[in-house]
Amino acid sequence: MRPKGYTSGDDSGRMTVEGTLCMHCGACVGTCPMNSIFLYETFLSFDEKCTQCGMCVRVCAVGAIDYPQGHRLSRRR
Amino acid sequence: MEYDVVVVGAGPAGSLTARYAAEGGATVLMIEKRQEIGSPVRCGEGIARHFLEECNIPYDRRWVAIEVKGAKVISPGGKVFKIDERHAGNEVGIVVERDMFDKTLAKHAAKAGAEIWVKTTAFGLLKENGKVTGVRVGRLSENMDIKAKVIVGADGYESQVGRWAGIKTILKAEDVTATLQYRLTNIQPDEDFPNYCEFLLGSIAPGGYIWVFPKDECTANVGIGLSLDRLKEPNEIRGYLDRWIAKEPRMKKAQMLDMVTGAVSTCAPIDETVRDGVALVGDAARLVDPITGGGIGNGCRAGKILGEVLGEAARTGDWSLNQLMKYERGWRAILEEGLYRNWMAKNKLVTLTDEEFDLIIGTLAEVGVEKLSIHRILKVIKERHPQLVEKFLDLI
Numbered sequence: 045m046r047p048k049g050y051t052s053g054d055d056s057g058r059m060t061v062e063g064t065l066c067m068h069c070g071a072c073v074g075t076c077p078m079n080s081i082f083l084y085e086t087f088l089s090f091d092e093k094c095t096q097c098g099m100c101v102r103v104c105a106v107g108a109i110d111y112p113q114g115h116r117l118s119r120r121r
Numbered sequence: 122m123e124y125d126v127v128v129v130g131a132g133p134a135g136s137l138t139a140r141y142a143a144e145g146g147a148t149v150l151m152i153e154k155r156q157e158i159g160s161p162v163r164c165g166e167g168i169a170r171h172f173l174e175e176c177n178i179p180y181d182r183r184w185v186a187i188e189v190k191g192a193k194v195i196s197p198g199g200k201v202f203k204i205d206e207r208h209a210g211n212e213v214g215i216v217v218e219r220d221m222f223d224k225t226l227a228k229h230a231a232k233a234g235a236e237i238w239v240k241t242t243a244f245g246l247l248k249e250n251g252k253v254t255g256v257r258v259g260r261l262s263e264n265m266d267i268k269a270k271v272i273v274g275a276d277g278y279e280s281q282v283g284r285w286a287g288i289k290t291i292l293k294a295e296d297v298t299a300t301l302q303y304r305l306t307n308i309q310p311d312e313d314f315p316n317y318c319e320f321l322l323g324s325i326a327p328g329g330y331i332w333v334f335p336k337d338e339c340t341a342n343v344g345i346g347l348s349l350d351r352l353k354e355p356n357e358i359r360g361y362l363d364r365w366i367a368k369e370p371r372m373k374k375a376q377m378l379d380m381v382t383g384a385v386s387t388c389a390p391i392d393e394t395v396r397d398g399v400a401l402v403g404d405a406a407r408l409v410d411p412i413t414g415g416g417i418g419n420g421c422r423a424g425k426i427l428g429e430v431l432g433e434a435a436r437t438g439d440w441s442l443n444q445l446m447k448y449e450r451g452w453r454a455i456l457e458e459g460l461y462r463n464w465m466a467k468n469k470l471v472t473l474t475d476e477e478f479d480l481i482i483g484t485l486a487e488v489g490v491e492k493l494s495i496h497r498i499l500k501v502i503k504e505r506h507p508q509l510v511e512k513f514l515d516l517i
Contacts, residue, residue, distance in 0.1 A: 067381075069381070069383040069384075070277060071299060071300075073278075074278040074279035074297075079284045083279060084259075099294065099349065102299070102354075102355065102357075103349055103384055104299075105301040105358045106356075107355045109355075110355075
């Protein structure tokens with residue numbers, strides 16, 4: 045269903061998506077081994093199945109996906 | 122609301138399925154999540170000619186960017202192996218305008234009687250006693266359940282339909298190729314540009330390759346595919362492509378017209394592509410060639426088979442899993458062996474060093490190979506450099 049409360053760069057609690065970088069290509073969606081990511085037209089959301097394995101972070105060519113703030117692998121300061 | 126068939130995704134595989142199913146007598150709805158079919162383009166845009174005729178796709182200048190003479194395979198040390206387009210495999214011959222190509226195929230589907238909705242996202246499958254009986258969609262502001270005899274997952278690399286149906290489409294990192302492409306213009310032509318599709322191999326693109334597919338006399342799709350298991354850092358892929366472009370004299374003054382990201386599967390054929398009430402086709406069915414990363418030809422060919430099977434189901438009233446298995450067997454008969462062989466070969470190719478690529482491509486350039494098949498190439502290499510083919514012996 046349509047995710048609620050999304051703004052660019054919003055924190056899903058599991059992974060963060062920088063909405064202004066995302067190209068909506070679906071590379072992360074197809075790569076996710078848990079099927080945790082859903083692309084609603086141009087709107088990316090993670091659900092509770094996410095294990096923070098990081099495959100989506102590596103497959104994204106524009107660096108739109110990051111670990112949440114405070115996570116040891118987060119690039120956000 | 123009820124249809125015989127709902128096709129999720131209006132790419133080439135979806136449109137071919139919709140067209141042939143509708144032509145065969147099925148009531149068909151094809152949905153597309155984006156507001157425009159074919160756009161944004163997420164593709165290198167190289168296709169072969171041979172499948173067009175097979176799938177009854179009439180040549181139309183409106184979706185042709187340029188026709189090339191063949192392929193150039195270029196080793197890290199600059200050895201060049203040129204091959205005529207007729208023998209270059211599945212992704213060389215025509216460089217298309219994918220947005221126009223996809224719209225043309227959707228028009229064919231519409232003409233055959235298929236209904237098409239854009240800006241319509243699939244949210245999940247409806248199931249009764251383990252059988253898929255429909256799909257829940259959001260169309261603009263409206264959510265609705267649509268009943269169907271068969272839901273077709275033509276929803277691309279990021280396919281949800283297969284996963285919802287319980288079909289194993291999950292990929293290992295080594296079978297995922299992450300991609301980035303720029304459309305560059307103001308490229309300085311050389312003696313062969315824009316007459317060849319170029320494939321550049323070696324450590325410039327670990328576990329993948331860089332491609333230059335010309336669009337016109339000074340414009341090309343310049344892209345890179347890298348195996349996901351070689352990528353450690355975010356944004357690494359861009360570094361690889363930018364470093365290569367920076368060193369390429371022809372592209373010194375080149376400027377970007379667009380940018381494309383994405384991923385393709387480079388896996389072995391998956392175990393099943395149908396379940397009761399559901400079928401996968403195209404990239405969603407993991408039909409992409411594991412060596413080239415090309416999926417249009419295979420997607421169209423499989424789409425035609427699936428559409429014909431669904432049309433037959435409409436005429437006979439047999440929508441059973443047994444009937445759908447005709448599609449499963451049909452695509453495997455024409456594609457499975459090649460996909461499996463190329464997956465095996467890919468697993469060897471990703472282990473080659475730059476020196477080995479130089480030797481192999483240098484040898485091919487000297488000897489000349491009339492047909493670009495793995496088997497033929499290995500035979501040639503074996504004659505000249507037996508030590509090199511040791512890695513590949515099980516493929517010969």
